[in-house]
Amino acid sequence: xxxxxxxxxxxxxxxxxxxxxxxxxxxxxxxxxxxxxxxxxxxxxxxxxxxxxxxxxxxxxxxxxxxxxxxxxxxxxxxxxxxxxxxxxxxxxxxxxxxxxxxxxxxxxxxxxxxxxxxxxxxxxxxxxxxxxxxxxxxxxxxxxxxxxxxxxxxxxxxxxxxxxxxxxxxx
Numbered sequence: 001x002x003x004x005x006x007x008x009x010x011x012x013x014x015x016x017x018x019x020x021x022x023x024x025x026x027x028x029x030x031x032x033x034x035x036x037x038x039x040x041x042x043x044x045x046x047x048x049x050x051x052x053x054x055x056x057x058x059x060x061x062x063x064x065x066x067x068x069x070x071x072x073x074x075x076x077x078x079x080x081x082x083x084x085x086x087x088x089x090x091x092x093x094x095x096x097x098x099x100x101x102x103x104x105x106x107x108x109x110x111x112x113x114x115x116x117x118x119x120x121x122x123x124x125x126x127x128x129x130x131x132x133x134x135x136x137x138x139x140x141x142x143x144x145x146x147x148x149x150x151x152x153x154x155x156x157x158x159x160x161x162x163x164x165x166x167x168x169x170x171x172x
Contacts, residue, residue: 004045012060015040020067032149035128036156037064038121041082043164046089046103057082070132077128081120092116106165117157121150 019037027033040060044053061078065071089103092112105113125146133142 008044008056011040011043012056016060016063016067019064024068028152031145032152034152034156035121035125035149036153036160038078038081038117038124038153039157039160041078041085041120042105042117042157042161044082044085046086050086053085054079054082073128073131076131077124080127081124084120084123088116088119092119106161113161114154114158117161118150118154121153121157122146125150125153 015037019035023034023036037060041057044056058075058079061075062072064074064078068074092115093103093108105116108116126142129142129145129149
């Protein structure tokens with residue numbers, strides 16, 4: 001096993017436990033449930049094989065579903081979000097030939113990182129709530145929950161990125 005594989009495995013377990021044991025029990029204002037587990041997708045190394053990334057993302061979403069009793073909606077939204085990461089990186093960072101081995105989201109400028117995380121979070125939450133409600137009559141509820149939950153999730157993800165950044169404590 002490589003060091004990177006161990007880090008991915010540790011992150012998988014840690015974010016799974018944080019989400020299922022702590023964050024799933026938080027319901028701000030009665031309905032806001034932050035989904036900080038998206039950090040797993042955001043921090044997954046881009047240079048790895050895409051098929052492996054999609055499989056691991058599916059398994060991660062499925063584990064969230066099993067612990068949350070949500071019937072596969074997290075797995076579906078997580079795989080779709082993982083699928084969109086590479087095209088979105090290419091669009092936001094304006095590059096077809098991005099050096100993926102050097103690309104680390106933690107080292108990228110905050111404005112681009114914020115756009116990237118915001119767009120993927122909005123897509124994830126829209127898919128998640130669309131599948132959950134599965135009715136055009138609830139489209140307003142889907143949009144409301146998508147935007148409100150995304151705000152909290154984006155904040156937690158940016159905070160999580162900052163806390164995992166090497167040397168974060170030495171920069172004031």
